[in-house]
Amino acid sequence: MERQYKDTQYYKFCFYGFLKNLKFFEPFFILFLLEKSLSFTQIALLYSVREIIIYLTEIPTGIIADALGRKRTMVFSFGFYIISFILFYFSTNFGFLLFAMVFFAFGDSFRTGTHKAMIFEYLNIKSWQSQKVSYYGGTRSCSQVGSAISSLIAAALVFFTKNYDIIFLVSIIPFLLDILLIISYPKELDGDSxxxxxxxxxxxxxxxxxxxxxxxxxxxxxxx
Structure with a gap:
């Protein structure tokens, strides 16, 4: 992609993807649940509840995104994520973990597709539709870099602290930064709100x- 298309907003999109994939808990999530004395059946139930909630709320949350605006929706999404991280950190039993997973599922549901729509809206505003593949691909590559670095940082955290819980608290930091980043997006990317x-x-x-x-x-x- 030519340099002329790599403006400030492009790098904001890239940084969003990088921060969004700094989910330090992902490589150790199963081990975290096992440490909480959950059975594999209970772990499977947690994942099932998450997927069911995402499936059932996909359309309603899409309507909310169109009604309230994409920026607000994304802020709500990361708010749900952060609440879930706090709940996971303080969780002591299956019920607590289930409650945390519900918030995480709503975070996923509100976020899915919303940011992509903002990227495509920006390309339409700038009349850069021909750059859709390379532009979006560039932001996705930054997301993959975030995933790779996330695993390394998570491994270091667990190695030095000998604690799985701490990775949820640390995960709050990049998600707070993403909220600030989303707020800084141009108003026209918000859609009809x-x-x-x-x-x-x-x-x-x-x-x-x-x-x-x-x-x-x-x-x-x-x-x-």
Whole structure:
């Protein structure tokens, strides 16, 4: 990709991906759960609950993102993540861990696809649609670098502290930085947003649902 496309916002997108993948707990999560005296059945149940919540809330959270704005949605997402990290750190039993996993699942659900939409929105604003593959690919490569470094840092933390819990507290730091980074994004990347008034949100939801129904009807007519 040519240098002219690598503006300040491009590096913000890259830094977001790097920070987002600094999940220091990931390499040791199973060991962390085993240390909490969970059985493999209970561990499987935790993962199942996470996936079920993500599946059931995928569309509702998408509607919320469209109604409240992408930046707010991303802040909510990282807020859920941070709450889950705190709960994991203080967890003492399966019920506590299940509660933490619910918050983590909502974090995933709110985040999925939202940031990608912001990147593509930025490309549309700048009329750089032809750079979509290389631009997005560049941000993804930074995410992979974050994953690699995350594993090394996590290994060092566990080695020197002999403690799995600490990795959840340390994971809060990059996610707080990501919140600040998202807040610094241009307002136009927020999409069509509304105030937090209940009536405004309901009105926006109705418009989105109406548009969805109309699109489905058009697809059915094309099939016929």
């Amino acid at each position: 509304v105030s937090f008034k209940f009536t405004d949100i309901v009105t926006t939801f109705k418009k989105i649902i109406k548009g969805l129904v109309e699109n489905l009807k058009q697809k059915e007519n094309l099939k016929i």
